[in-house]
Each structure stands twice: as C-alpha cells, then as structure tokens.
Amino acid sequence: MLNPSFSSLSDPETTSAKKRYQAEACVAKHTGDRTEQQDRAAVFAHPSRKGTLMAVLADGMGGHSGGAMAAEQVILKARQNFESFAPASESAPDLLRSIIDEAHIVIKLTRFTSEQDPHSTAVVFMMQPDRADWAHCGDSRFYHFRSGALVSRSSDHSLVEELVRKGRLDSEGALRHPNRNVLLSCLGSEREPRVDVGHVSPLVGGDAFLLCSDGLWAYIGEEEAGSILASQSPRDAASTLIELARQRARGGGDNISLAIVKLVEVPNRPRTDYAGMGG
Numbered sequence: 001m002l003n004p005s006f007s008s009l010s011d012p013e014t015t016s017a018k019k020r021y022q023a024e025a026c027v028a029k030h031t032g033d034r035t036e037q038q039d040r041a042a043v044f045a046h047p048s049r050k051g052t053l054m055a056v057l058a059d060g061m062g063g064h065s066g067g068a069m070a071a072e073q074v075i076l077k078a079r080q081n082f083e084s085f086a087p088a089s090e091s092a093p094d095l096l097r098s099i100i101d102e103a104h105i106v107i108k109l110t111r112f113t114s115e116q117d118p119h120s121t122a123v124v125f126m127m128q129p130d131r132a133d134w135a136h137c138g139d140s141r142f143y144h145f146r147s148g149a150l151v152s153r154s155s156d157h158s159l160v161e162e163l164v165r166k167g168r169l170d171s172e173g174a175l176r177h178p179n180r181n182v183l184l185s186c187l188g189s190e191r192e193p194r195v196d197v198g199h200v201s202p203l204v205g206g207d208a209f210l211l212c213s214d215g216l217w218a219y220i221g222e223e224e225a226g227s228i229l230a231s232q233s234p235r236d237a238a239s240t241l242i243e244l245a246r247q248r249a250r251g252g253g254d255n256i257s258l259a260i261v262k263l264v265e266v267p268n269r270p271r272t273d274y275a276g277m278g279g
Contacts, residue, residue, distance in 0.1 A: 026234035032253035038067035039257035066116025096135035107188035148230030205265030215254035
C-alpha cells in the first residue's frame with residue numbers, strides 16, 4: 001500500500017536576468033518494509049532572499065533511533081546555516097561544505113550522550129537566482145535533469161562505485177553486489193567526510209533536480225526518472241517514483257526519501273503603458 005508523506009513548496013519569485021521561473025518543490029518519504037523511518041528530507045525557502053531555496057536529504061544509519069537522530073542533525077544544521085547565509089561573506093560551495101562538516105561533528109559528539117553509533121549520508125542543494133549548487137557525502141544521490149535528459153549525477157562514496165570506476169564491476173553487478181551498502185565516506189565516522197560539490201549556471205525552464213536515498217535509486221533508472229520528472233509535477237512525480245520503487249522492491253524495500261525541485265518558465269507579464277490616459 002502506497003502511503004508516502006509529502007510536503008511542498010512553490011517559489012514564484014525565482015528569476016534570471018532574462019526570464020522568470022516558478023520553482024516547484026516537493027519532499028516525500030516512505031518507510032518501505034522497515035520498522036522505522038531513518039531517512040530525513042526537507043525543502044525550505046530563505047527567510048529574506050527571494051528566489052533562494054534549499055533542499056536537503058539524509059539517510060541515517062546506526063541502530064534503533066540512532067540513524068534517525070543522525071539524519072535529523074543534518075536537516076537542523078542545513079536550516080541553521082542556510083538562514084544565516086550571506087553571499088557577500090560566504091560562497092555557496094563553502095556554505096554547503098560547512099553544513100556537512102558541522103553536521104558530521106555534531107553526529108560524532110552524540111556518541112558520548114547515547115549508546116548508538118550514529119552515521120548518515122547527506123545531499124544538500126541550494127538554488128539562487130540563475131545558479132544552483134550541490135554537495136554530497138555517502139551514497140544518497142543528486143541528479144540534474146534538463147527537459148528529461150540527464151545532465152549530471154553525483155558519484156557514490158561506496159565500495160561498489162569504486163569498483164565500477166575501476167572497471168571491475170558494471171552498473172548491473174553493482175546493484176546485486178553483496179557489499180553494495182558498504183560506504184567509504186559518511187557523516188559520523190572516525191574519518192573526516194569526503195564532500196563532493198557541483199554547480200550549474202545559468203538555469204533554464206525544464207531543469208529538474210532530484211535528491212534521493214538508495215531506497216529509491218536502486219530501483220529507478222536514470223532515463224526513467226528523467227522522463228517522469230519532465231512529464232509530471234514534482235508531487236505527482238514523487239508519488240510515481242515511490243510507487244515504482246515499492247513495486248520493484250517486492251517486500252524487501254528500504255526507507256525511501258526524495259526531494260524534487262523543478263523550474264517552470266513563467267510567461268513575462270505584458271507591460272501596460274498608462275501614459276496619456278485620463279478622465
């Protein structure tokens with residue numbers, strides 16, 4: 001039975017120098033066939049900067065409640081740092097790195113106040129007028145599609161992804177590999193997290209950005225995801241993607257979480273000249 005939880009955001013003020021866009025966003029989660037939801041995801045607009053929003057997703061690990069606690073710290077740190085973001089004093093990549101690095105420190109400190117061994121992945125995305133930046137650590141993914149075509153995808157910090165990069169494993173074999181869940185980097189471990197960043201500028205209508213945990217991408221191909229995002233609203237696309245993942249998991253599905261941000265071009269309002277009009 002499909003019973004995901006949704007939250008949505010629409011920002012009609014997103015603009016570029018030449019065109020106006022409406023940024024439509026949606027967050028959705030499903031517990032899958034697990035007993036607890038340890039994924040966290042959120043999307044929020046900047047409190048004072050028009051056209052600026054953030055999406056963040058974290059897949060927590062670490063035993064009963066420990067993973068959820070770790071993932072929640074990623075969301076809290078993202079919101080806190082984003083609300084104080086000032087482009088004049090901090091670049092977007094530096095902001096995203098600071099969120100992951102500081103969340104990592106907080107998660108490590110929770111070991112001293114709990115009996116869990118909490119860890120988490122992180123994907124953080126920020127959109128400003130005519131620019132988008134993202135950063136990630138772990139195997140939760142970031143995708144950028146443009147009118148349905150894949151532009152870029154994050155590279156997992158995992159053992160199987162490393163084997164794929166070295167040519168010792170193909171993508172199909174990676175999905176079936178017994179060590180497919182072994183991460184080489186994550187938040188909360190003894191090692192400092194590896195943080196990869198990317199950006200795109202300018203933005204255009206038809207750009208769609210997907211953040212998701214492995215509970216989704218393990219069952220959805222890139223071409224299929226791009227087609228769904230191009231043809232449906234973020235909320236409808238999220239529902240479709242989760243339903244497909246649930247069907248294909250066949251009763252063995254992990255937690256699912258995703259965030260979608262999609263740019264839709266808004267026609268410029270015609271200018272009305274009132275000069276010379278009078279009673």
